Amino acid sequence: MKACLKIGLSAVAAFLLIFAAACSPKEEVKKVKLAEVTRSVFYTPQYVALAKGYFKDEGLDVELKTTWGGDKTMTALLSDAADIALVGSETSIYVYAQGASDPIINFAQLTQTDGTFLVSREKKEQFEWNQLKGSTFLGQRKGGMPQMVGEFVLKKHEIEPHKDLELIQNIDFANIANSFASGTGDYVQLFEPTASVFEKEGKGYIVASFGEESGQVPYTTFMAKESYIKKNEETVEKFVRALYKAQQWVEKNSGEEIAKVVQPYFEDSDLETLAIVIERYKNQGSFAEKMTLTKDGWENLQNIMEEAGELPEKVDYAKLVNTEIVERVMKE
Known part of the structure; x- marks a missing residue:
């Protein structure tokens, strides 16, 4: 009799566990539309984050689209065809100079040299x-x-x-x-x-x-509308956390190992060539492991733009750069 009672109680307990699991709210998967300015090995950490499932681990479904050019990438961001863009920081200055009511904010740096x-x-x-x-x-x-x-x-x-x-x-x-x-x-x-x-x-x-030859500069950064970041700060933080994990993984692994992971994004390139290219970028310090766009980097960017006659106006670092999210992630 006791044996039957034990079996009965075990069955009830198992049923309750299954019921609780089925009824407990699942964490919502957040979709993020990401536009990249071009497809390049220069952006290796981004592809590592995608290939190794770091975005998925954060509950994000990142949809990557290559928009081929800074103007097209910024158009996608401004028209809400993209939530986040990977593009040169100079584009945020161009948009600001045109009097944008919802400025484009640089929130994480992917590369810190010319590529x-x-x-x-x-x-x-x-x-x-x-x-x-x-x-x-x-x-x-x-x-x-x-x-x-x-x-x-x-x-x-x-x-x-x-x-x-x-x-x-x-x-x-x-x-x-x-x-x-x-x-x-x-x-x-x-x-x-x-x-x-x-x-x-x-x-x-x-x-x-x-x-x-050019030194450190915020060459390609992740950016979004100020309004998007305010409404989706948790999503942006998860996005940065996945990228930071990818940056660290790239830093610790060889060109050969990294090439194996990102090759699906470069089907026309053989592993040997990819490995050589990745090592070349690593050796010249192109990948921004800390992902923080610094004041010095911002000033260097504007000096380069001014020298080329392309700086519409000087823009204060604090107006278009937000480092709070990256700094929070790096302290974890």
């Missing part, structure tokens, strides 16, 4: 920057960070971009590599993995890094 490389059509046994004088240089889109950093570095080496060489800036971002491959220009400014692929195929040769 482009100078590629020569001819192999150089010993490269000197003055070799660009008199050449045709296929640069990046006018007004974007790659173009501004490119001109900043040229001037640093006493090359006047609009006088000492033929500077081409009227080719759409997505077509720059193809234009060089088809014969346009003696030199070109390219992101990875395109630069390394060109070198492997004999289409060009990497001779210098704009990231090493």
Whole structure:
């Protein structure tokens, strides 16, 4: 009789546990629409966060869309086609200068150097920057960070971009590599993995890094409308927490291991090339492990913009940068 009673009580207890689990409210999965300015190995920590499920661990369903260009990315953010954008910090300054009532706030930094490389059509046994004088240089889109950093570095080496060489800036971002491959220009400014692929195929040769030459700058950051951050601060914090975890994982692992994780986002690139590119970015300190956009970095950004004649107005750091969320996450 006692045995039957025990079995009966156990069954009731099991039923109550199942009932409680079924009736307990599940944590709501929050969807986040993320727009990236381009698809690049430069953004490796972002793909690590996606591939390793760090966003899902935080209860986020992140939908990634590549918008191909700073203007298109900002349009997506302003029109609510995207909740969060990964793009150059200069775009937030452009929007602010146009009198936006809902400013775009930089809340987490992904990369802290330029991500482009100078590629020569001819192999150089010993490269000197003055070799660009008199050449045709296929640069990046006018007004974007790659173009501004490119001109900043040229001037640093006493090359006047609009006088000492033929500077081409009227080719759409997505077509720059193809234009060089088809014969346009003696030199070109390219992101990875395109630069390394060109070198492997004999289409060009990497001779210098704009990231090493320009120093630290908030090159690509995650940003959102001020109103979105206020209404969804918990979501943004979860988003940052997943990214911070990815940044730490990238810092601790080899290029080979990281390449295996992110390869699904670069199906046209082989593992060997991806590993080389990731190590190159790691070695020059491109990935912002701490993710905090500093005042010094913000000032360097505006100095580069001013030097390029693209700064519409000086904007105070506190107006367009929010570091509170990143700092909270890093203290955990």
